Amino acid sequence: MHSLQYIFVELVLVPAFPFFLLSGIMKDELVPKRMVGIAVNEKPVIVQRDGSILLEVGGPYYEEARDALARFAELVKSPEYVHTYRLSPLSLWNAAATGMSAREIEESLSAYSRYPVPDNILRDIRDYLSRYGKLKLIRQDETLLLVSDDPLLITEIANSKGLSRYIEGWGGPNRLKVAPAQRGYLKQALIKLGWPVEDLAGYTPGAPLAIDLRSTTLSGKSFALRSYQEEAVAAFWASGSERGGSGVVVLPCGAGKTMVGLGAMARARCHTLIIVTSTTAVHQWRDEILDKTTLGPDEVGEYTGDLKDVRPVTIATYQVLTWRPSKTENFPHFAVFNARDWGLIIYDEVHLLPAPVFRVTADLQARRRLGLTATLVREDGREEDVFTLVGPKRYDVPWKVLEKQGWIATATCTEIRLSLPQEKRLEYALARDPHVKYRLAAENPAKLAVVRELVARHRDDQVLVIGQYLDQLAELAAELKAPLITGRTPTQKREALFAAFREGREKVLVVSRVANFSIDLPEANVAIQVSGTFGSRQEEAQRLGRILRPKAGANQAYFYTLVTRDTKDQEYAAKRQLFLTEQGYRYTILDAAELTDRLGSSEA
């Protein structure tokens, strides 16, 4: 035996292993053949670890990628160059509900993704999709059952303390009985625990009602739903199956969400309850229903502060429903939800769904429910509850897409900045309360001259001047010699003024927040915003929406927002504009002094 005597040398082991190429190599078996060979930097999608997906606009594969993403991801924002989508449990479960598999989703993402899809995202996709279909709500005779093929899962649910109040006991092997009134609450609770429920229990058909859409309206115009409206109705209705019949349709302001509601009613052909934001909106819906459907006036009722007329189609306001004599008492008008055998409930401006109505909605799970909105943004963060209780988002289309197609007007947004007069600066500087500061800045007297200039510039257009503060609005109305509409304006007078505006007899209307929602003034093509509800993004979008109905001719609308620089007004304006910039709108910013130079003289 021989031993080797030498100084110890550290071993360095460098075995040869296959060298894997740069990041960007796709796992070929997941990439559809048509996308193999495409240069990596041409792929428009970037998937982030947090589930957000960036989609670059303008490249050769943008539209293809967009259509692919829309099937399983939610569009979050769409500013100019990069749109953001999000993968969420709900969006994945919705995809599962349409029959998509995890592999198809992974394939889609991998095909268009510039970089490898993060591992945790692939895991989450598989995990979430594997949960879909494991729990189902079905109806057997008159009993509502929660069923699963996974005995461990169903046993866990049966023994869960948090869920016990919704369960009435075992209804057979792997089946739990659910109280019908708890259907919505149970779904909500299970979603929170990460378990989606496929609701196959069906809907109460409701009392039948013969209703069709007219091909010629009562006012003599030919009528048909636009293509995207048809798509939205079809997405909601889902051929009448249990997989559809509940959900939210998100369409830009001015895109005709009311028509989607009418389309849904024509499919459902049953007694319908429609809940809207104001009495004016009630009347607008009523007019549209009578104009565009085969229903007669005796079939459409109003349920408002002034009138409590329940008919096969009843239009109620959120306000009247959530009224009660005192905070400790019940809501007496909730009885309207049970007044008839409603087969369909439509929530207009569903983003405004008040908290008490959430509770009632949880009890209405057996009825078809349609939510309509342009801006599903809630300051209380309860968007998830809207999706759970009303239904998932069924249809969504970016504002700019409809604008490009001409379905809504092309809007130019301009922010005009002006300075606070010297005499107001000290008062502003000394004010402590931000609301007071904002009011001082928003009511900047210098705005008056700018409004006057803009109105003169648009003397041939239909102009809305919109604001928050009644004193300011009153002053503007007096200066412009235009009518003023506020919350105090009686409904009859409001409607007369709106009618005069529609007919062109009034060219300018000065309006308060009452005009934020659901006011149909298709002729309005100029909006001048002098103040708003602090940083509300939703309000900004809704106000722009007042002028987005398509116009004859150039189909152009003008949105001006007057902002006092270096004040809270400017700070809030930046926040307000976020939603619209995320929809792809650009704001041109002008100094008030530049107004003449950039926009031309009003004398011209």
Added chain:
Amino acid sequence: MKYQEFLAHIGDSQTLSYLGRLHGLDLSPRQSPARMREQLCARLADPTYLESYIRELPEVEQMGLMVTAFGRKDLFPTTESVHNRLNELCKKTGRTGGRIMASLVSRGLVFTSRDSSYRSLYVLPDEVFWVLLRLLAQRHAVPNQPPLPQEPAFGFDILSVLNELFLFLGWLRREPVRLTQAGYIYRREQQRLLSYFNPPEEPDAEQEKPYPPRLRFLVSFCDTYELIAPFADSAGNTYLGTTPEADKWMQKSLNRQAKEVFEYLYDHLQYLHGPLPWMLLLPASVISDKGWLNLTTLIPSLTEWAVDPWYLPEREVPQAIKWLTSFGLVEKAYINGQQLIRLTVGGKRFRSGLLPAIKQDTKFLVQPNYEVLVPQELKPKIRWNLEAYTDLVKNDRVVVLKISEQSVYRAFKRGFHPDEFLTFLEKHVRTPLPENVVYSLRDWCDRYGAVYLEQPLLLACRTPELASEIAADPRFKPYLRGEFTPRHLRVDPDRYMEFLAALEAAGYRPRPGIARDKAAAEAKGRLRDAEKEE
């Protein structure tokens, strides 16, 4: 070291011939030793032959090989420790550790050496080590099967590590972090920082490890390259901030930085944690067909072979795995109560020691909502400049920064010039800057410095008339900057000596220098006035 190097030390033909016969070679002693070594090396370096030879060995000798190879987590074991361990393990067989190892040495599978302290060690040629590694991996391999993930995770990416480094340096530059008395970053601050890591880390619960793996690596790297340093404020509190070296380092190319970080990480893996993480990567890397290494069965084997009483695989292996998963070098899975690991795609690359080239980008995107989308491949110099004016929103494959009035003002306060930022943005954006962003930036730049503190130098005159007289005199115009009060004139502080001389030459008798005690200066004046009146 390979067999070739070990055998080079055997010059004796008889020994070589004996070894040759043991391994089925008829090496004629008439050949030169070099020729004999060559043939012997060719036989022993053949992995197929070596593996089948080792498999045929008695079990105790195979155990001897395993103890030698894996009995310690770092250096090769001493002969004594191996003998002692084998004695304990082979009590029932009646064979002693010494005899077992002697047999292995005589077969040419194990050699002896000495370390720097002249202790006798057992060492293995690379070829033997690799065969043992394969055998170890085979014994503890688990085939890939449902429900285990089919494809290995992508895992380690040098760009992500670099990105976290930029995040760390940017964080410290934005606002230096306070250090504890022991010199560590406070937990709360760590939590804030680590929440931006991707995936996030949590501060380590163990006292002796103040930082979780990735943060620890970053601190170590930055410390080594002097990119960060502690400093104390006037109250004696210690902070950690960036150094001018960080600015210089950020001027390097991405590939250069990637190389430095990669090499440091390679060494960090070996030296900071010992070769245990490395050792775990090895068997994992020889398992084929996307199979897994079973840690649940491996750890008891490692424990059995441990010769060092301070080496506790049941504690140290999980720590090493934590490190490896933290960097995405391996992925974990569980099946039937067994813990498995597998090299990720990135882990395999890392093991190979090869670094992919990175194509640098020079453009980023600015959105109308003031967010800046930054690809990880952005040139570091550009990124460093951008980070000075922005806040971090999200750290991901595309990093999201945000421009705000506060972030821009913070940069101004640190000495960055307002005008530079807009020019910089316009140069590096991929698409035109949104108009509202341009407008806001111009606005903020204009507002910067609208108010500032000044320390004026004043000429105090006893009377307003005297002040007016001096202000009107053309001889003094070059030195004056205007009136401050009717009795005080503002003086150019850089030329006050000249001004005093000019006043003196003109017949005025100014008090020399700058009066520090205003009251005393005025009191003396008053006294003279009083005397005059009297």
